[in-house]
Amino acid sequence: MTQRIVMPGLMEIGAGALDNVADMLKLLSCRQPLIISDRVMSELGYVRRVEIALAAVGLECGVFLETEPEPTEASILPAVDQVVTGQFDCLIALGGGSAIDSAKAIGLLAQHGGQMRDYKVPHVVTEAILPVIAIPTTAGTGSEVTRVTIITDQDTDEKMLCMGPGLIPRAAIIDFELTLSVPARIAADTGIDALTHAIEAYVSAKAGVFSDQQALSAMRLIAPNLREAVNTPGNHEAKEKLMLGATLAGIAFSNASVALVHGMSRPIGAHFHVPHGMSNAMLLPAITEFSIPASLPRYADCARAMGLADDIVSDEEAVQRLMTELTQLNADLQVPAMSDFGIDQHRYAELLDIMAEQALASGSPNNNPRIPTKNEVIELYKKVWS
Incomplete structure (x- = not known):
């Protein structure tokens, strides 16, 4: 290919x-x-x-x-x-x-x-x-x-x-x-957005040798520097590495496409005006957990690129560490659950069907290692509510 x-x-x-x-x-x-x-x-x-x-x-x-x-x-x-x-x-x-x-x-x-x-x-x-x-x-x-x-x-x-x-x-x-002047909330949301780009580009069905290298390099730059860049905005080294990582992640996903996280994120932003990076962050742990069984070695590669595991650690242990890190990253950077963002739960429930249709219609979920049915998308939306 x-x-x-x-x-x-x-x-x-x-x-x-x-x-x-x-x-x-x-x-x-x-x-x-x-x-x-x-x-x-x-x-x-x-x-x-x-x-x-x-x-x-x-x-x-x-x-x-x-x-x-x-x-x-x-x-x-x-x-x-x-x-x-x-x-x-x-x-x-x-x-x-x-x-x-x-x-x-x-x-x-x-x-x-x-x-x-x-x-x-x-x-x-x-x-x-x-x-x-x-x-x-x-x-x-x-x-x-x-x-x-x-x-x-x-x-x-x-x-x-x-x-x-x-x-x-x-x-x-x-x-x-x-x-350097970006508020911490925006720095956190856009930083996790960049990490999502890199991960999704690497596990995408449209991934290739070139985009893989950009995605892995992006993860190596973003993961160790994201918290520092958000919490210590005067740290020029962390800011520079995060910026370069975000650009490499952009090159990766532009050429390999994004997947289910982005497909499900867009309707949340459109209907409830959740910032794009934040809605990605809300979804990333649950969608990663859903997708891992279909591409365990690739997600293990992501964990290693992020510095969470070395080659000695098994793929199974590596992806467990990846899941722990994605959950902890949201906690450390104070990413709210949808239930805490101010979204009306009744309205959210009413829109589950149309959001699932819009997510699938975007085409991005077709690039996911595990392609979901409409009912699975609805269940994932329910899962990430709180």
């Missing part, structure tokens, strides 16, 4: 990489960028830093600061209009995964029109979008290196998964210093 690899054509990695954004635009032959970001990034001064770097070489830019944490199609349409009327030739996505996902969708609709529903899976986005330079400010989503964007249909609460090589950013700037 072959594996087709897609990733950004240009990547600038390291402390202070943000200040090279003008050089990146020059390499892409772009001269009129629109910054896609949010009010928080503006208040932190990051948007201004980009504007200053561009002004230093005589480039002007537009700014759109209305991206939402869980982007809907309605939230991106004003930016699509701004791109078209302003004749911008590229987008600089500055922020977390939501800003980068928004920029991909904006670049797609501005270039080709239509609605996001036209491009959702099973459609494969091969259409070239407006060039996106992705600058992540969280260590977790991996959106800066993926061929994926997720936009919610505000009328149905469906999280529309759109995938294809056309959605890959043309360039990415990976500067861990941008994560």
Whole structure:
């Protein structure tokens, strides 16, 4: 089996990489960028830093600061209009995964029109979008290196998964210093999101030799540094390793796909507005336990990559340690159960059937080592409630 690899054509990695954004635009032959970001990034001064770097070489830019944490199609349409009327030739996505996902969708609709529903899976986005330079400010989503964007249909609460090589950013700037100001809750949720990406990419039915190496390297970087990066935000070494691990995990899952955790996570986010990384964390221990019997050696590899076991330890013992760690990680990073998040239990029960249908329709569960039935998905949703 072959594996087709897609990733950004240009990547600038390291402390202070943000200040090279003008050089990146020059390499892409772009001269009129629109910054896609949010009010928080503006208040932190990051948007201004980009504007200053561009002004230093005589480039002007537009700014759109209305991206939402869980982007809907309605939230991106004003930016699509701004791109078209302003004749911008590229987008600089500055922020977390939501800003980068928004920029991909904006670049797609501005270039080709239509609605996001036209491009959702099973459609494969091969259409070239407006060039996106992705600058992540969280260590977790991996959106800066993926061929994926997720936009919610505000009328149905469906999280529309759109995938294809056309959605890959043309360039990415990976500067861990941008994560130093991230609140602990967001750092924890995005960090577990990155760990989930790596694990799911490694056990995915679409895994290959290349993505395996990215996934294992990501786990080696993320697992020993996640708690420290969250609890001691001034630890530059932990932050840098977590950031690089998140990017490698993004490359891994973009090319090998995610699996059941992500399939079940999206409906929870859409219906109950649970942050994506947090809903992944809520699900990860239970889904891993469900899936281990179908791929025990692979999950044992994950445990070893995470530093939980060595080659002397049996696979059975290794996966037991993996389960213990995933449960303890949620406890240490104060990931709430759904029952503690404020979700109405009656409403949750009412939506079990439709959430299961939406999870399966996304296609991600088909990549899982153990492919669930609809009833099994419903039972898993019930299990993770508390």
